[in-house]
Amino acid sequence: MIEKMKYVNIMGHINDFDRVVEQYIGKYDIHLENAVKELSDTMGVFPFATANPYAAIYKEAERLHDALGIKDGFFYKMDKENALSILQMASEFFQNKDVELAALEERRNLLNDFALKVEPFTGLEFDVEALEQFEFIKLRFGRMPYGSYKQFETFLHSNPNILFVDAKRTEYVYGMYFVPAESSDRADSLLSSFHFERIWISFDIDGEKQRGSFKKIYNETLTKINGLDAKIRELRREGLSGLSISNRKFLSAFNTIKELHACFEARKYAAKTKHDFYIFVGWMTEKECNLFQKEVANDDLVVVTVEDGADMQNVRPPTLLSNPFFARPFEFFVKMYGLPSYCEMDPTLFVALTYTLLFGIMFGDLGQGAVLTLAGLYMRKARGMQLGSILGIIGISSMIFGALYGSVFGFENILPALWTKPTENINNILFIAVGIGIVFILTVMIFNIRNSVSQKDPGKLLFSPHGVAGVCFYGSLIYLVLMLALKVTPALEKVLLPVLVILMAISIALIAFHEPLSNLLRGMPAGEYSARRKLIRTGVGQFLLETFIELFEVLLSYFTNTVSFVRVGAFALSHAGMMSVIMTLSGSGSRHNWLVIVLGNILVIALEGLVVGIQVLRLEFYEMFSRFFEGNGRPFLPFNR
Amino acid sequence: MYSGLNAKIKAMRGKFLKREDYEALCKAGTLADFGAALAERGAYGRGALEGGPEPSRHIMEQRLAQTLREDFSRISDFITDLNLKRFLEAFFLKFEINGLTVSLSPIAGLTPRAEEFLEKLRGSRLYEASDIMAEKEKPFELETHLDIYYYLRVWRLKDKYLRGTNKQVAEQLIGGEIDLKNILWINRMKRFYSVDQTFVYTHLIPIHYRLKAADINRMAKAGTRSELQEESGRTAYGKLLEDDNLDRAFVGAMAGSCRAAAREYPHSIAPVLAYIFFKDLEIKNITSVLEGVRYRLPESEILKRCDGLSLACGPPAGVKGAC
Numbered sequence: 001m002i003e004k005m006k007y008v009n010i011m012g013h014i015n016d017f018d019r020v021v022e023q024y025i026g027k028y029d030i031h032l033e034n035a036v037k038e039l040s041d042t043m044g045v046f047p048f049a050t051a052n053p054y055a056a057i058y059k060e061a062e063r064l065h066d067a068l069g070i071k072d073g074f075f076y077k078m079d080k081e082n083a084l085s086i087l088q089m090a091s092e093f094f095q096n097k098d099v100e101l102a103a104l105e106e107r108r109n110l111l112n113d114f115a116l117k118v119e120p121f122t123g124l125e126f127d128v129e130a131l132e133q134f135e136f137i138k139l140r141f142g143r144m145p146y147g148s149y150k151q152f153e154t155f156l157h158s159n160p161n162i163l164f165v166d167a168k169r170t171e172y173v174y175g176m177y178f179v180p181a182e183s184s185d186r187a188d189s190l191l192s193s194f195h196f197e198r199i200w201i202s203f204d205i206d207g208e209k210q211r212g213s214f215k216k217i218y219n220e221t222l223t224k225i226n227g228l229d230a231k232i233r234e235l236r237r238e239g240l241s242g243l244s245i246s247n248r249k250f251l252s253a254f255n256t257i258k259e260l261h262a263c264f265e266a267r268k269y270a271a272k273t274k275h276d277f278y279i280f281v282g283w284m285t286e287k288e289c290n291l292f293q294k295e296v297a298n299d300d301l302v303v304v305t306v307e308d309g310a311d312m313q314n315v316r317p318p319t320l321l322s323n324p325f326f327a328r329p330f331e332f333f334v335k336m337y338g339l340p341s342y343c344e345m346d347p348t349l350f351v352a353l354t355y356t357l358l359f360g361i362m363f364g365d366l367g368q369g370a371v372l373t374l375a376g377l378y379m380r381k382a383r384g385m386q387l388g389s390i391l392g393i394i395g396i397s398s399m400i401f402g403a404l405y406g407s408v409f410g411f412e413n414i415l416p417a418l419w420t421k422p423t424e425n426i427n428n429i430l431f432i433a434v435g436i437g438i439v440f441i442l443t444v445m446i447f448n449i450r451n452s453v454s455q456k457d458p459g460k461l462l463f464s465p466h467g468v469a470g471v472c473f474y475g476s477l478i479y480l481v482l483m484l485a486l487k488v489t490p491a492l493e494k495v496l497l498p499v500l501v502i503l504m505a506i507s508i509a510l511i512a513f514h515e516p517l518s519n520l521l522r523g524m525p526a527g528e529y530s531a532r533r534k535l536i537r538t539g540v541g542q543f544l545l546e547t548f549i550e551l552f553e554v555l556l557s558y559f560t561n562t563v564s565f566v567r568v569g570a571f572a573l574s575h576a577g578m579m580s581v582i583m584t585l586s587g588s589g590s591r592h593n594w595l596v597i598v599l600g601n602i603l604v605i606a607l608e609g610l611v612v613g614i615q616v617l618r619l620e621f622y623e624m625f626s627r628f629f630e631g632n633g634r635p636f637l638p639f640n641r
Numbered sequence: 642m643y644s645g646l647n648a649k650i651k652a653m654r655g656k657f658l659k660r661e662d663y664e665a666l667c668k669a670g671t672l673a674d675f676g677a678a679l680a681e682r683g684a685y686g687r688g689a690l691e692g693g694p695e696p697s698r699h700i701m702e703q704r705l706a707q708t709l710r711e712d713f714s715r716i717s718d719f720i721t722d723l724n725l726k727r728f729l730e731a732f733f734l735k736f737e738i739n740g741l742t743v744s745l746s747p748i749a750g751l752t753p754r755a756e757e758f759l760e761k762l763r764g765s766r767l768y769e770a771s772d773i774m775a776e777k778e779k780p781f782e783l784e785t786h787l788d789i790y791y792y793l794r795v796w797r798l799k800d801k802y803l804r805g806t807n808k809q810v811a812e813q814l815i816g817g818e819i820d821l822k823n824i825l826w827i828n829r830m831k832r833f834y835s836v837d838q839t840f841v842y843t844h845l846i847p848i849h850y851r852l853k854a855a856d857i858n859r860m861a862k863a864g865t866r867s868e869l870q871e872e873s874g875r876t877a878y879g880k881l882l883e884d885d886n887l888d889r890a891f892v893g894a895m896a897g898s899c900r901a902a903a904r905e906y907p908h909s910i911a912p913v914l915a916y917i918f919f920k921d922l923e924i925k926n927i928t929s930v931l932e933g934v935r936y937r938l939p940e941s942e943i944l945k946r947c948d949g950l951s952l953a954c955g956p957p958a959g960v961k962g963a964c
Contacts, residue, residue: 147793148847149847150847150848154845
């Protein structure tokens with residue numbers, strides 16, 4: 001079913017705006033339309049152009065909320081000032097903390113760089129103070145590529161006035177050299193031609209002199225770094241507790257502001273007039289609207305007008321489906337095809353019934369149906385999958401037909417068939433399948449007629465292949481075929497036969513010329529000259545050719561769509577067939593190989609269950625929906641969600 | 642393993658060109674004739690040199706150089722020891738670097754761009770190796786650096802992958818080559834250029850085999866040419882360097898030690914290293930002949946310019962030399 005919609009106008013003075021939003025719009029399910037657009041042909045209506053004052057604090061609070069990883073839970077209502085001050089405080093607190101963290105990190109990086117520089121020299125057993133006391137000797141730290149170092153070694157052999165101490169070897173050799181101060185320039189340029197890169201180490205960190213051996217300095221630095229790291233980690237981990245605000249309090253403040261923010265967003269939809277009045281325009285379900293009207297009746301500051309959704313000429317109401325619990329899961333399939341528009345019929349109930357019935361016929365097995373039901377329940381409860389509910393329902397149908405066929409997990413002989421065994425009455429099953437198809441097709445044609453009435457489309461109602469003409473033609477044809485096939489010759493035959501043939505001929509002609517005829521009907525009330533000229537869009541020759549081909553296609557589709565339902569019976573047979581293969585594989589006689597039976601059942605449930613599910617969906621969409629359902633509705637989206 | 646390997650090498654060695662073959666090649670009038678004549682003879686017959694109707698000398702040279710890699714992989718297929726294979730891969734890097742650095746040497750008026758060259762190496766091990774070096778922008782420095790990188794690496798990997806005789810042979814051949822190259826370098830710098838002493842040192846291969854640091858220092862400090870010659874003579878390689886053409890002496894010394902090692906240690910990688918050396922030599926010889934043919938020099942002139950010819954094929958008197 002599609003919920004009845006009311007078109008609601010809410011008006012009042014602008015000073016009262018926020019109260020109305022909070023009290024009514026936030027509370028009732030209302031699908032707001034953009035009022036400025038809706039009222040575009042009214043003069044003196046403007047959009048609200050104020051920026052949302054909560055935007056900044058809301059964004060900041062949301063960031064904190066995500067960063068702190070606070071789980072959503074119970075929260076209470078709070079007044080605006082309180083909430084704002086709490087969030088302000090939290091925001092400032094964390095901003096200060098960020099500054100503090102940045103300072104700590106800077107110092108950590110400084111020490112890290114220092115440690116990296118010192119690390120290669122930790123093998124040297126010098127005291128830093130001692131090195132700094134040299135007066136006539138200069139020393140340099142640095143590194144050179146291994147190859148260059150070996151060359152330099154050869155060179156040193158004959159040049160003993162440089163002392164090189166190597167510390168660590170990787171692909172570079174780290175080390176330091178000592179030279180007499182007066183020849184240091186020459187030594188520096190010499191070393192640089194051996195690709196010696198100087199490393200400048202200052203043992204003065206933030207005015208703090210480092211003392212002792214390289215090893216000691218390095219280890220001390222590492223300890224300091226670890227201490228800083230721990231401090232940084234702790235600062236990061238420490239959440240709101242540093243501010244003595246409980247998570248719940250923060251959450252409440254956050255949600256309060258979130259609501260205020262959302263309420264303010266309502267201005268996007270509202271319009272205001274020159275005289276400082278606001279207007280909301282939107283849709284409500286009939287039930288909700290009655291409640292709303294009752295509450296608002298006592299409110300002198302708000303004016304509400306309500307119109308019926310179906311009466312609206314230029315706006316299409318949104319669609320909200322409402323179905324009984326067993327049909328509700330099948331809304332999934334309908335929405336997959338398209339949401340019905342407001343004045344269309346909601347096919348969900350029909351889908352629920354037919355889908356369940358057809359699946360049961362095609363996949364009738366008491367045991368496997370039970371498995372499907374259980375699997376569906378599991379998917380629904382544990383995984384929250386919509387498909388689970390559908391699976392549960394069609395599983396029950398499968399169980400019912402399993403009982404009718406007398407089939408449990410492929411064993412055909414344990415239970416007596418309450419109705420019939422498909423494999424023993426192949427023709428009957430196939431004929432029944434086609435019979436069901438004919439009933440379904442006629443039903444959806446009637447749906448189409450109903451839709452055409454509510455859509456006020458007389459052409460579609462009378463002349464379309466799925467309209468009145470279609471029903472007449474298809475019904476008569478079926479009746480004739482049945483009479484011929486069953487060789488019954490009712491007394492009425494003499495009168496009925498020519499009547500039926502004439503009816504069919506007229507229907508066919510109407511269907512063939514449905515396009516100009518519809519145009520004629522549509523043009524009639526206006527009675528304009530131009531309408532007559534537009535009866536046929538193209539030339540006469542092309543029109544006839546198109547008409548002929550279309551007619552051929554329509555006739556063919558009556559036939560193919562009917563025969564298409566044979567698959568319903570065929571799958572009932574194929575299910576029994578597949579299970580009998582598994583029974584044969586599992587061994588004959590009383591000794592079964594249970595592993596084969598279990599695996600075979602799993603295979604059949606998975607494979608055939610899937611195939612049958614898809615085939616039925618195909619029947620629904622192609623054989624039935626295409627006849628009456630357009631599915632171009634727009635969803636009902638209440639503002640408060 | 643070595644018997645199969647040696648049989649393969651012996652078979653491949655049989656395809657080395659003889660003196661008559663070189664003479665025949667010299668007689669070729671055009672490059673196309675040259676290619677055809679070479680294709681008739683042994684190892685180069687596999688269509689390697691049959692270019693289009695008008696083959697270019699550079700393309701032919703490139704294809705010749707490629708045959709070294711092909712021969713190497715053919716031998717490598719006969720080696721089952723994975724460590725040996727790894728070592729030989731490292732050894733072969735020398736020829737790959739040679740092939741690469743050809744493009745760094747200046748060709749008539751075209752200044753080679755070291756940065757461009759490096760950019761093409763990006764992602765390879767050689768690029769990373771060049772990364773720790775300053776002065777990348779000078780082609781000569783880059784070439785030296787890659788050389789040094791190769792020798793340091795092969796010297797390290799030799800210890801990692803080889804044992805026993807194999808290690809001894811590799812040490813002997815590669816160590817000898819390093820020492821000879823260093824002597825050659827010092828002599829060249831001293832004889833033909835007057836350069837700063839550190840420049841000599843920064844371009845030495847930093848490995849000492851039988852040439853000690855003291856030897857190098859003495860040579861580097863030698864003032865006159867005769868002093869230098871005397872100091873060179875006093876090193877372990879003195880006898881080998883009596884030839885005044887040092888490059889020829891170097892190749893001669895290398896050929897001698899390769900040949901000796903292959904004869905003395907047949908059950909080792911010595912024959913492989915020797916084969917690669919002689920194959921490389923042959924390719925160089927053929928390239929020289931090719932150049933001669935290209936510039937239409939007379940046969941005798943071409944043969945005279947082929948330095949390595951007598952090393953590859955023995956003296957011209959007809960006495961066949963074996964490698």
